[in-house]
Amino acid sequence: MQHCDHRQPAGLAGSIEFIRLEETLQEFAEDETFIFVANTGNWGDGLIRYATEKFFRHNAFRYVSVPLGRAMSMSPDDLRQLSSSSKVRMVYGGGGAFLNKYRMHKKMPALIERSERMLVLPNTFAVPRRSLGFRRTDILFRRDEGGSKEFAPRSIFCHDMALSLGRITTSGNGSGVGYFFRGDVEKIEDMPVPEGNRDISTEGKESTPMSGFLDAIARFGTIHTNRLHVSIAAAMMGRRVHLYANSYFKNNSIYEASLKQAFSNLTFHQRYTAPSA
Structure with missing residues (x-):
């Protein structure tokens, strides 16, 4: 399996945004244990969860990881007892769940x-902050400077948590071209799907070990995808990456806010066009 190398920080791993996030979390935790609820999702969301827990351990945070379903079924007293803390401090994982089609805003x-x-x-915010039920004292981080800033104007910018990994080392450089396009609600309806496409993100969930996901991407030297975390993983491996738009502003805005400055090996395109025969 590939591994993430922190000896030589690359990309955005040591950026001021992650330092600010660390400091904010230290203040938020008040030297107590917090409850971490990972965003429920696919294998790409697993890369966010993996990076987040690595970030917590690297910065010596004390936390208890609780799946969303279990957290929803527990009382505040149960959660307080679980974390052995004076109050329930909850950290909700990064991702793109705040989109009407995912209905997370109904659960939040x-x-x-x-x-x-x-x-x-x-997170990417594509529904208004007020519809999610957040209090003024809650702290929200957004991962773009575009649409999310409009939907959650009092949020703080930080790069996607997967980018805190820095570099992913691989045993080789890969070869050939890999196509990893999505087929779900975030796809662009009339965009052609290349022959040999593999929507790798659907083959796991946020709790699935990352080795299979990373190994599948590492095989190729060039990657074409509209899956954000396929593009991030491939870019951190040093592959040549072509990232395409999804159905709303997410991919483009994260490219502008983070990927553009960090990876000269990644190019953003509005839409995929099959190569001429």
């Missing part, structure tokens, strides 16, 4: 009610 108010304070790691 009940999750927020189970905590005294909540901190949301870098």
